[in-house]
Ligand SMILES: Nc1nc2c(ncn2[C@@H]2O[C@H](COP(=O)(O)OP(=O)(O)OP(=O)(O)O)[C@@H](O)[C@H]2O)c(=O)[nH]1
């Protein structure tokens with residue numbers, strides 16, 4: 001949702017003064033943008049303290065103020081992509097519910113590190129669908145990564161194991177392990193997911209170094225549940241939010257950061273290999289408010 005889609009600035013600010021009524025509208029819009037009631041109310045208070053009764057030049061002044069405040073909230077959660085490359089090999093599990101963009105994100109991450117001359121392997125631990133294995137294999141060919149798979153229906157944990165071993169034996173830099181998009185209520189899938197970690201830890205107790213949860217910016221409030229559920233069954237180390245190139249602006253990230261305190265390490269801005277960018281709180285906040 002466009003942040004101020006329905007916010008008729010020309011009308012609201014015709015008086016060029018901020019009043020209580022306008023502040024209420026402002027708070028409502030923030031809530032609609034999924035930032036969470038607490039943050040909406042905090043932002044409203046800040047706004048009130050600094051701007052109420054004052055003449056304002058134009059709407060840009062409002063955008064700038066709001067953007068700065070949001071950026072301040074998010075800044076502590078700027079993660080570092082290079083954390084994915086701190087060990088040799090670094091073992092990275094990529095998790096998330098159906099269709100959020102896990103496989104595509106692995107392709108893009110691989111491309112990013114390939115550009116830095118790193119040696120990469122993709123492990124197809126989404127063994128439930130043939131198309132999922134093929135999709136990851138295509139990405140591996142496209143960006144020049146090694147690829148590890150097993151037959152359809154094989155235990156996903158065994159693919160995790162094989163991938164980690166492959167990375168060790170071939171002295172690679174990073175192994176990205178793709179997982180099936182599982183819904184929280186499918187208990188057996190969750191068990192399979194947990195087993196990936198148990199088995200990786202048998203290879204090395206430090207594995208995986210990173211477990212990234214991919215979230216789709218178009219999801220809205222449900223993203224909070226997704227983090228909650230995946231946190232219960234794995235030690236999440238970071239988030240990647242995809243589809244920020246759509247009309248979804250990802251206000252939910254504020255609520256997520258406040259609640260879970262996880263670093264956001266990258267944002268997906270499209271379907272192509274170069275469409276992944278480090279998370280920058282200032283850029284993100286500007287986009288959230290202005291676009
Ligand atoms: N616009 C846009 N589309 C994206 C982005 N990331 C992924 N997609 C698209 O979202 C769809 C799902 O992406 P996948 O990478 O297959 O998602 P997944 O999480 O692996 O899905 P499952 O394996 O089915 O759980 C595909 O059509 C991708 O091209 C993004 O940043 N922006």
Ligand SMILES: [Mg+2]
Nearest residue numbers: 102103126132
């Ligand atoms: Mg996938």
